[in-house]
Amino acid sequence: MRRELHFDAVVIGAGTAGLTAGARLAEAGARVAVLTKGVGSTHLAPGTVDVLGYAPERVSEPGRALEDLVRSRVDHPYALVGRGCVVEALQWFGERVAAGPFPGYRYVGGLERNHLLPTAIGALRPSALIPETMAAGDCAAGGASAARVCVVGVRALRDFHPALCAANLERAGVDARSVELNLALDRADQNALGVARRFDDPGWRAWFCAELSPHLRGEERVGLPAMLGSTDPHGVWSDLGRRLGRPVFEIPTLPPSVPGMRLFEVLRSSLRAAGGRLILGAEVVGAERSGERVSSVQAHAAGEERRYLARWVVLATGGFASGAIELDSRWVTRERVLGLPVRGAPGADEPRFVSTYLDEQPLARAGVAVTGDLRAEGVENVLVAGAALPGAAAWREGSGEGIALATGFRAAEVVSEAEGARAGQPGRSEAVV
Amino acid sequence: MSTEAGSGLRDDELPGLLRGSLDHCVKCTICETACPVSNVTPLFPGPKYCGPQAERYRVADEPSVEWSVDYCSGCGICTQVCPQGVKIAEINAQARNKIKREHGVALRDRIITRPTVLGRLGTPVAPVANLSLRLRPARILAEKLLGVHREAPAPRFAGRRFSRWAKRHTSPRTGRKVVYFHGCGTEYYEPWEGEKVVALLEHNGFEVEVPKQDCCGLPLQSSGLFDDARRTVLRLARALAPFVRDDDTIIVGNATSCTLMLKREAREILGLADDPALKRVSERTWDICELLLDLHDRGELRTDFRPVNETIAYHAPCQQQGHFIGKPALDLLALIPGLEVREMTARCCGVAGTYGLKAEKYEIAMKAGDALFTQIRASGAPSVACDSETCRWQITHATGRPSVHPIDYLHRAYGL
Numbered sequence: 001m002r003r004e005l006h007f008d009a010v011v012i013g014a015g016t017a018g019l020t021a022g023a024r025l026a027e028a029g030a031r032v033a034v035l036t037k038g039v040g041s042t043h044l045a046p047g048t049v050d051v052l053g054y055a056p057e058r059v060s061e062p063g064r065a066l067e068d069l070v071r072s073r074v075d076h077p078y079a080l081v082g083r084g085c086v087v088e089a090l091q092w093f094g095e096r097v098a099a100g101p102f103p104g105y106r107y108v109g110g111l112e113r114n115h116l117l118p119t120a121i122g123a124l125r126p127s128a129l130i131p132e133t134m135a136a137g138d139c140a141a142g143g144a145s146a147a148r149v150c151v152v153g154v155r156a157l158r159d160f161h162p163a164l165c166a167a168n169l170e171r172a173g174v175d176a177r178s179v180e181l182n183l184a185l186d187r188a189d190q191n192a193l194g195v196a197r198r199f200d201d202p203g204w205r206a207w208f209c210a211e212l213s214p215h216l217r218g219e220e221r222v223g224l225p226a227m228l229g230s231t232d233p234h235g236v237w238s239d240l241g242r243r244l245g246r247p248v249f250e251i252p253t254l255p256p257s258v259p260g261m262r263l264f265e266v267l268r269s270s271l272r273a274a275g276g277r278l279i280l281g282a283e284v285v286g287a288e289r290s291g292e293r294v295s296s297v298q299a300h301a302a303g304e305e306r307r308y309l310a311r312w313v314v315l316a317t318g319g320f321a322s323g324a325i326e327l328d329s330r331w332v333t334r335e336r337v338l339g340l341p342v343r344g345a346p347g348a349d350e351p352r353f354v355s356t357y358l359d360e361q362p363l364a365r366a367g368v369a370v371t372g373d374l375r376a377e378g379v380e381n382v383l384v385a386g387a388a389l390p391g392a393a394a395w396r397e398g399s400g401e402g403i404a405l406a407t408g409f410r411a412a413e414v415v416s417e418a419e420g421a422r423a424g425q426p427g428r429s430e431a432v433v
Numbered sequence: 434m435s436t437e438a439g440s441g442l443r444d445d446e447l448p449g450l451l452r453g454s455l456d457h458c459v460k461c462t463i464c465e466t467a468c469p470v471s472n473v474t475p476l477f478p479g480p481k482y483c484g485p486q487a488e489r490y491r492v493a494d495e496p497s498v499e500w501s502v503d504y505c506s507g508c509g510i511c512t513q514v515c516p517q518g519v520k521i522a523e524i525n526a527q528a529r530n531k532i533k534r535e536h537g538v539a540l541r542d543r544i545i546t547r548p549t550v551l552g553r554l555g556t557p558v559a560p561v562a563n564l565s566l567r568l569r570p571a572r573i574l575a576e577k578l579l580g581v582h583r584e585a586p587a588p589r590f591a592g593r594r595f596s597r598w599a600k601r602h603t604s605p606r607t608g609r610k611v612v613y614f615h616g617c618g619t620e621y622y623e624p625w626e627g628e629k630v631v632a633l634l635e636h637n638g639f640e641v642e643v644p645k646q647d648c649c650g651l652p653l654q655s656s657g658l659f660d661d662a663r664r665t666v667l668r669l670a671r672a673l674a675p676f677v678r679d680d681d682t683i684i685v686g687n688a689t690s691c692t693l694m695l696k697r698e699a700r701e702i703l704g705l706a707d708d709p710a711l712k713r714v715s716e717r718t719w720d721i722c723e724l725l726l727d728l729h730d731r732g733e734l735r736t737d738f739r740p741v742n743e744t745i746a747y748h749a750p751c752q753q754q755g756h757f758i759g760k761p762a763l764d765l766l767a768l769i770p771g772l773e774v775r776e777m778t779a780r781c782c783g784v785a786g787t788y789g790l791k792a793e794k795y796e797i798a799m800k801a802g803d804a805l806f807t808q809i810r811a812s813g814a815p816s817v818a819c820d821s822e823t824c825r826w827q828i829t830h831a832t833g834r835p836s837v838h839p840i841d842y843l844h845r846a847y848g849l
Binding site for chain 2: 001002003005006033037038039040043044101186187191193194197255256261265272277278279280281282283299300301302303304306322323
C-alpha cells in the first residue's frame, strides 16, 4: 500500500490565513487537510486583528482608509479581495470566536475606528478588532476611557517591565503609572503562559487581587500583561474586574502570546468542527505538477513521506519571517515550498535593504506572484493567502492579521465559486464537489 | 564508549544532524507553550533552554555541565510544534544519554525498561505478581529499594500471552496480507487488544500474519540506555523485515509509541538511519488508525457499524502525534453512529512511558497530566479512548475512568 491521501483541498500552513481558509473550505463541504510544519505565527502575535494601522500616517478610521488603499494601491492584497471581503471575513471571525471553545469570550470593534492599545513597552498600537479583554486599554480619543492607566507587572514575568510601559505611555500623552508585584512563584523567571495558568485558579486570583488592591488608587483602570487565564479568558477577566472593582485590560506580551494562542484555538476548533483535518509536523517537501496544475504535494511524516492529492492547494506559508520565501546568497528570491515565481523583489541593481532597520525595507513587499483572484501565476489550482502575498509591508502598515483573515477567507471563496461553476450551479455554491 | 553494531557510530558522534538543527532556533518560545513538564516544575527549565540553548555548551569528550535535561520526559511535543524544524526532543535525548554514560544507569532503569523480561517473569505467576504490584507494603519496598513510585500505575499481567493465541489462530486466506506488530503491552498485559486488531483487519479482508517478535527498545531509549535500545530494535527489525515481501505488504501496530519507535525514533535518536532492515520496516509500518482511516478514505473500509450510544473523551497521545499524521482516530470514531466523541486538547498525560513511574518524577508526571485529567473530568464522558497503553493506564489511574484503544469502539460497532 502507498501512503496517498485524497482531498478536495490541501492548505499549507496553519497560521491565521491557513486556518481561516481551511475552516471556510470545510464549512463549505470540502474535504480539507491543513498541513503544517509546526505551530506558527498565532502564538507570537498579539491576538488582535489589525486591519490597517498606518497608511502611512496613523489611521483612525480603518474602513475609510481601506477604501482609499484599495483604490490607490491596486497591487495590495486588500485591493485583490476588496473591502467587502474584509467586512465579511471579520464578521465570520467574530461568529467563530462566539461559537468557539472559550465560553463568553468575544472580540469587539470593527472597521469604524481603530483602538489605540498599549504595547508591552508602552507604545500605542492601532487595531480594529480586538479581544474584549483588551478593550478597556483603548487610549484613542473618544475611546473606552480617559481614566488613568495603572500598569501592573509581576516581577518573575520575563520581558514585561511595568515602569517602562507606564513611562512610555506618559510620553505618548496617556496618564499612566505602574505597580510591580513581587509575588512568590516557584521560579525566578516565568513566561506569560505560565502565569496565565495560575490565573485559571480562582483561589490564586483572589490572592492576587488581595495583593494588588492596596496599591490601586482612585478611578484607575488596570493594565495587566496578557495572561488572564489559559482556558477561560472571559471568566478570568470578568472575575478580576469584579474583584478589583474597576476596568481591567490585557496588554500583549512578548512571545509566547496567550491571546494569540486563544486565536489559534478558535480557528483550529472551527476547522475541526467542520470536519477538516489539521496535520502537525507535515512539512511539505515536494510537489508534482501536471500541466498547469499542482496535482499533489509530498509531506514529511514519520517513517515515510505521505503524498496528498488534491484538486486545490492553498499556500499560506507566510513570507520571509517564516522562511517560506527566501533570499539566497546570490540575491535570488524564491518561494521554497512549491517553487512559485516571486514578484516585488528589488531588481539586480536595486538595493534590497536600507540601513535604518525599522524603516520599510525594499524587500518587504515581495511575495508569490498572483492574479486578481489570488491564484498563483501560471498555476490554475494554487491560491495564495496571507503573508506569502506580495504588495504589503504588513508590519509597517499594521495590517498582518487583516490580510491573513481576508485573503484566507477569499481563497476559500474562490475555490467554492470555481467548484460551483464546475458543477454547473449558478453563482456561489455552498457545496464543493 | 561502546561502538554499536549496525550504526558504526559512537554515541557522541551521532547527533551531527540533530545538533545542526539548533541554528534554526529563533527563540520564538512556541516549544515552551507546549512542553508539559517545564510548565509544572522548575526542575526542568524547558525545551528551549535545555535543547538548542544549552546544546551550545555541550562539548564532546567533556563532562555534561548540568543535569536538568534528565527531567525532560521525552514526550517529543517540542519537536512537533517547532515551526523552524529544530530537533529539540532529539537533542535532549542525546544529552540525557550522555549523562547516563558518564554517571551510569540506576538499577531501576535497567529493570522497568525491559517489558519482555518483566512479561516473561510475570505471566506464569500473574495472580501473585498482580497482587504484589497492588500490595502497599510491597510497593513501599519497591519505592525504597528501586525508586519506583508507590502510587505509580502498574499494569496487570493478563496471565496469558497474545502470541500463544495468535499461534493457534488461523487467518482466512484472502491473499491480502498484513503483518501485525503487537508490541509488549498487547503480548503480556492486554492480549484481547491484539485479538480485536486481528478481528478488525480480518473483517476488512486482510490476512493477518503475526511474526515472532520482541520489544522495540523504546523504554531503554527513553531512559538513556542507547546501546541496549539499539540491539533491541535491530533484533525486532530483523524479525519483521522478512515478512515485508513486496511493496504492497505493510506492518501495522496498535502500540502507537512502539510503531513510532520503528518509524522514526530508532533512526533519528539512535542514529540507525542506514540499517537496511530497519529502514524497510520503518517505511512500511503503519499505525492501526492510520491504516483504517486510509482504507475509509479510499472507500475500502467496511462501515457496517451498529450504533454505540455513548459519550467518550478522546486523547491523542504525544507519541501518536509524533507520527505526523494528524488524529485519524477522531475521524474513525466519527463514523460510528450514536457515538459522541469529545476531543481533548490538553496535550499530555504526563507518564511518557516510564517517566511517571520513577519515584522522583511521579509527582511531576501527575501535574503534567493535570490539564488533561481536568478536561476529561469536565467532559462528562464516562470513558476515554487513547492510542497508547501506558497513557491509558495513567489516565485511568488519575481519573478513575476506564480507558481503551480507539479500535475497541470500532470492534464493538462492528459487532465482532
